Amino acid sequence: MADFGGPDIETFRAEARDWLSAHYPQALKAAKPESDPEAQWGGRAFAGSDDPQIVWLRAMASKGWTAPTWPRAYGGGGLSADEARALGEELNAGGYRAPLASFGVWMLGPVLLEYATEAQKQAHLPKIIRGEIRWCQGYSEPGAGSDLASLQTRCGDAGDHWLINGQKIWTSYANKADWCFCLVRTDTTKKHEGVSFVLIDMASPGVETRPIKLISGESPFCETFFTDVKIPKDNLVGPINGGWEIAKRLLQYERQNISGGFVSGAGGAGGSPGDLGLIAKDYLGADETGALADADLRARITRSKMDSQAFFLTLSRIAAESRASNGPSAATSIIKYAAAALAQERSELMLEALGAQALGWDGDGFTPAERLVTRGWLRSKGNSIEGGTSEVNLNVVAKRVLALPDPVKTN
Numbered sequence: 001m002a003d004f005g006g007p008d009i010e011t012f013r014a015e016a017r018d019w020l021s022a023h024y025p026q027a028l029k030a031a032k033p034e035s036d037p038e039a040q041w042g043g044r045a046f047a048g049s050d051d052p053q054i055v056w057l058r059a060m061a062s063k064g065w066t067a068p069t070w071p072r073a074y075g076g077g078g079l080s081a082d083e084a085r086a087l088g089e090e091l092n093a094g095g096y097r098a099p100l101a102s103f104g105v106w107m108l109g110p111v112l113l114e115y116a117t118e119a120q121k122q123a124h125l126p127k128i129i130r131g132e133i134r135w136c137q138g139y140s141e142p143g144a145g146s147d148l149a150s151l152q153t154r155c156g157d158a159g160d161h162w163l164i165n166g167q168k169i170w171t172s173y174a175n176k177a178d179w180c181f182c183l184v185r186t187d188t189t190k191k192h193e194g195v196s197f198v199l200i201d202m203a204s205p206g207v208e209t210r211p212i213k214l215i216s217g218e219s220p221f222c223e224t225f226f227t228d229v230k231i232p233k234d235n236l237v238g239p240i241n242g243g244w245e246i247a248k249r250l251l252q253y254e255r256q257n258i259s260g261g262f263v264s265g266a267g268g269a270g271g272s273p274g275d276l277g278l279i280a281k282d283y284l285g286a287d288e289t290g291a292l293a294d295a296d297l298r299a300r301i302t303r304s305k306m307d308s309q310a311f312f313l314t315l316s317r318i319a320a321e322s323r324a325s326n327g328p329s330a331a332t333s334i335i336k337y338a339a340a341a342l343a344q345e346r347s348e349l350m351l352e353a354l355g356a357q358a359l360g361w362d363g364d365g366f367t368p369a370e371r372l373v374t375r376g377w378l379r380s381k382g383n384s385i386e387g388g389t390s391e392v393n394l395n396v397v398a399k400r401v402l403a404l405p406d407p408v409k410t411n
Contacts, residue, residue, distance in 0.1 A: 040053055137171065139183055153182070164182075170386070354373055
């Protein structure tokens with residue numbers, strides 16, 4: 001096989017196109033492929049599995065294309081930004097499934113590349129790329145949400161290991177994850193300067209997860225409890241009490257990645273995937289010109305689509321700037337705020353377009369897609385909370401992006 005690291009992007013594109021076509025599992029080409037939806041997340045649960053999604057994951061991981069720009073030394077693709085962009089375009093053009101959905105790829109891996117020791121990189125990055133470990137994020141606590149630095153989960157020095165005690169909340173997919181990247185308190189006398197960043201094997205004795213049922217009927221979030229959980233000293237990333245800098249960096253990656261999913265309708269956010277105008281026309285009919293009959297709704301859908309297009313262009317520009325400056329900037333808080341607002345607007349428009357057919361929950365009379373609209377609308381209510389509330393994001397924009405002064409206090 002040709003070396004894909006060469007300077008000729010069009011040659012790379014053609015060879016990548018041929019490789020993707022040759023290695024995409026036939027089972028995934030079907031309209032309704034026989035594949036476990038959880039398989040896209042990989043992890044220990046799918047070790048040795050012959051699920052077609054896992055076959056696809058392994059094929060892409062063998063090229064390093066689950067993390068195409070990561071260094072080849074850790075199993076990544078070692079591609080340039082231009083090559084990675086061309087690969088992404090070919091994946092989209094061919095209608096190929098994403099090989100891996102991974103908090104490890106989206107959030108943890110980038111900060112490990114920046115802050116971890118060489119031994120930690122060698123231990124964890126290849127497994128992330130191969131989808132062998134499914135990660136979850138242990139940040140928020142019952143008393144530490146927007147004010148994350150108030151966290152109280154303790155990490156004590158027990159000689160040859162660390163001892164973890166405390167509780168996390170809203171831990172996405174903790175009940176299905178293999179490992180957790182977690183913020184813990186290692187110094188009770190300081191706030192931000194007393195936080196450390198550790199990695200915890202969720203199979204460790206003393207770890208307990210309890211799913212939380214949401215208004216949408218789903219349970220993607222969990223309560224997570226740590227009771228005398230022992231972890232090796234090597235599981236501390238960065239210096240002790242130096243976790244706040246890592247935490248902030250990871251949040252930038254998180255907000256950058258979840259923003260696109262909000263607006264596109266991924267994961268139930270933003271209602272349901274598909275063209276809003278065409279969906280509305282199916283339910284409300286067309287006028288004599290073939291346009292959506294409801295002129296007011298048509299205008300609002302058009303504005304929403306224009307705003308979404310502008311958002312994705314801005315997202316692409318910020319991603320390019322991020323690659324050029326070796327990481328995301330505070331601008332991620334801008335796109336996170338905008339993405340949440342756009343997703344909630346899309347959900348409302350979708351609900352309005354379907355009318356009474358958007359009120360389905362289960363039973364006859366509603367298609368699966370219609371029930372998804374109802375649940376997606378309810379789910380979108382959390383878009384302005386998760387990954388940093390809109391209010392906190394506005395404060396970040398004011399202070400760190402616009403450098404506005406603090407308001408003057410008056411008596």
